[in-house]
Amino acid sequence: MIADPSVFSPEQPYDRRFMAAAIRYARRNVGRTGTNPSVATLIVRDEGDGRPPRIVGRGVTALGGRPHAEAGALAEAGELARGATAYVTLEPCAHHGRTPPCAEALVTAGITRVVSAASDPDPRVDGKGHRILLDGGLKVTPKVLAEEAARNIAGYLTRHRSGRPGVTLKMALSRDGRIGLRGEGQVKITGPISNAQTHLIRAQTDAIMIGAGTALEDDPRLDCRLPGMSDRSPARIILDPNLRLSPDMTVVRTARDTPTFVVAFADADPERRAALAEAGVSFVACDTDPETGRVALPELMEDLGATGITSILVEGGAELASSFLADGLVDRLILVQGGIEIGEAGILAPVGLAEARQRFPLVRDQRFGDDHWYEFDCGVA
CATH class of the missing domain: 3.40.140.10 (Cytidine Deaminase, domain 2)
Structure with missing residues (x-):
């Protein structure tokens, strides 16, 4: 240099x-x-x-x-x-x-x-x-x-500097800092304009990642649904170490249309593995974190980077978001605050607006209808 x-x-x-x-x-x-x-x-x-x-x-x-x-x-x-x-x-x-x-x-x-x-x-x-x-x-x-x-080109830069894809963690928050209700499936928090912004980010990202809990509760499509941009849907990565997904779920039924990867332990149910593979699902091996018994995320991210993936959008629940934050794997944090309140029964976000403002520089602050969109640079790369 x-x-x-x-x-x-x-x-x-x-x-x-x-x-x-x-x-x-x-x-x-x-x-x-x-x-x-x-x-x-x-x-x-x-x-x-x-x-x-x-x-x-x-x-x-x-x-x-x-x-x-x-x-x-x-x-x-x-x-x-x-x-x-x-x-x-x-x-x-x-x-x-x-x-x-x-x-x-x-x-x-x-x-x-x-x-x-x-x-x-x-x-x-x-x-x-x-x-x-x-x-x-x-x-x-x-x-x-x-x-x-x-x-x-943040993902490209992170992959060369850190040996892993760049990670954007995105969460929708209610006005009282909740991201949903346990056992209630998807809760509509944000409006159509900010939802379209989310789909635009999906179109610009190599892969979107969620955990098995979110997949089982919400049965999401994880695609880009902007008009004329369906061919820009990202690959889908589901962390399901014990293979709880079933062949009738949306991400499995559409696996031959959109590349779909399941991260699973090597000893997970072989019959369920065979059924998912028959539907077109691919598998990514993973290590176990000895302290938590969960997927070892730093090693997984290095493996995904080695495959050529440069950017990942994490849209999972509180548990997956907490793990990425705790392991220092988040490069960009997006918090979209809607106008509704969920109440005390709601699931608290693993990081709220006040904490995010204290920890990370704010790089984008916009209003989309009743929603407020915040982006923070987590400074990992």
Whole structure:
């Protein structure tokens, strides 16, 4: 990694405007690029004749992860790339695969300046992309809106830094801090606008996770139900160490349509395992936490990260949420407070708004109808 900041060029007045546009463009394919992050590149020309700079090429990481954003933007810009500035939301890659590194492609295309946002912790890149650009005679300005760009690719960054997927824990809270009523199935706490926001997050996430208790009580679908986006439903992961799920449950009946994984102990009921497998369910082995007898979550998350999963949305009940928080595995916490009250018989949330405000920085605070949406950065990665 390049340590000497003197090799970099200073930020220009319009850099943040174009980088903000690139970050917005990168959101287009979040959750659809496999193990690669969704990155955007804008090629911007400044003719120096008094007219404002203009975008002549755009690119975003393609579905599945290839080609990279730089390739698409350079192809669109053509000869107009020569002498232009490239705005890239992640440091350009430096490793050779089936195609040359993106950093080399920018040099070859005649780009004269590169403005980058987030740093890439992948050891094959991590400063090497900037080094290629500098050695090619380009001016480089890094870390422009780096934090904003990193939010788009948080799962990718966490997987490379911590060896596990990035985790978002989301809970709906009543006004009196309850998440439901035991034995009553799903309790409607939030309204249609915030529910749609939840489905949007599902569409941008590799997998959604719940525990067997939530699956048995609610029989949820765990899919994305936004119009035209059903094909972006995440994979489903159910922690069911003792195999209590039955073949007639929704997640099992639809397992051939949406990838469904059950986390189970090796000695769990073999007949139930066979029945679930026949329905299309896949299995993930897990270790036992010697203190609790439950699934060892840190080891499980490392195993899931090794499969290429970069982001997980945890929507389970209080027990699963408490375990993730206790093990320090939550990177982003979403609390959506609805307008109803459940009462003393309700299940208390494992972390309430007051506690969350004390423990974590608040990064998003919005109203959706009668609901209040809060996002906290738990700072794990």
